[in-house]
Amino acid sequence: DLIARGPGQPGLQHIVQQLRHDVANGHPLSSAMARHTSSFPALYRQLVAVGESAGVMDHTLDRLALHEEKAWALRRQIRAALVYPLVVVLVALAVVALILAVVVPTFDSVFASFGAELPLPTRVVLAASEWLVLAWWPALIALVAAWWLGRRLVRQSPALQRLCDAAPLRLPVVGPLLERALVARWARTLSTLLAAGIPLVDALGSVAQAAGNQVFERATRQVQ
Numbered sequence: 001d002l003i004a005r006g007p008g009q010p011g012l013q014h015i016v017q018q019l020r021h022d023v024a025n026g027h028p029l030s031s032a033m034a035r036h037t038s039s040f041p042a043l044y045r046q047l048v049a050v051g052e053s054a055g056v057m058d059h060t061l062d063r064l065a066l067h068e069e070k071a072w073a074l075r076r077q078i079r080a081a082l083v084y085p086l087v088v089v090l091v092a093l094a095v096v097a098l099i100l101a102v103v104v105p106t107f108d109s110v111f112a113s114f115g116a117e118l119p120l121p122t123r124v125v126l127a128a129s130e131w132l133v134l135a136w137w138p139a140l141i142a143l144v145a146a147w148w149l150g151r152r153l154v155r156q157s158p159a160l161q162r163l164c165d166a167a168p169l170r171l172p173v174v175g176p177l178l179e180r181a182l183v184a185r186w187a188r189t190l191s192t193l194l195a196a197g198i199p200l201v202d203a204l205g206s207v208a209q210a211a212g213n214q215v216f217e218r219a220t221r222q223v224q
Contacts (some may be wrong), residue, residue, distance in 0.1 A: 015039055028052055043189065043210045050196045060196055067192045071185060078181050082174065097132065104129035162214040169215065182216050 004016040015036050022032035030049035033040040044064060051060030104125060111118055111126070118126070132139075154160045169175045189210050193203035201224060208220035 012039075029057075041210060043193070043206050046198065046202075046206050047193065047196050050198055054197060063192050063195060067188060070188060074181060074184060078177065081177060085174070100125070100129040100132045101136075105133065158214070162218070165214040169213075182211070182213050186211060186216060186220070 001020055004013050004020055018035070019029065019032045022035070023029055028049070030045050030052060033045050033048060047060050047064055048057070051057040108126060108129075111122065154164050169179050186207060190203055190207050193206055194200065198206070204220055204224035208217045208224065211217040211220055
């Protein structure tokens with residue numbers, strides 16, 4: 001009740017009010033949390049259920065809080081490490097687009113005055129420049145539509161999800177960084193579950209669900 005009445009996001013306060021209502025009506029907290037799977041993953045619910053049965057809810061919630069804080073710190077470090085290469089790529093794309101849209105068209109009339117057939121690379125650059133000037137907004141719409149459709153297809157197809165999860169791990173520089181981050185998350189999640197007294201086989205099942213990557217989830221299932 002205190003959490004629900006305290007400052008915070010309206011959506012979170014609404015969920016806490018529903019949790020309070022369920023607990024006041026005799027439901028365990030883990031069962032009440034199970035009605036809000038988007039807010040409380042299976043890992044949370046399992047740890048809370050163990051804390052309820054063992055009578056150590058305070059220590060269990062403390063472990064969950066520490067787990068989340070470390071996960072957030074790791075995500076922040078990963079974003080900071082990826083900012084520089086992302087900025088370099090975006091600046092490079094912006095420079096290329098500027099050259100194609102502004103600089104190349106000024107040479108079109110010069111090349112036309114030569115009266116001879118231009119080399120293939122030059123023709124390709126001129127065609128790309130003309131296409132960018134005339135059709136940039138349909139291309140932008142098509143790009144956004146392709147991104148939206150691709151996300152829907154990935155969500156509906158486990159095979160595509162595995163492919164999309166595996167591809168970044170094969171990238172140079174970025175791949176090893178993401179792999180180490182996933183290993184750290186995997187180990188920290190398993191450590192949290194084992195510290196709560198959950199048997200190893202059961203803990204691996206929860207770690208697989210919380211892996212956040214189909215490659216690691218599949219490997220964890222095999223280990224289990």
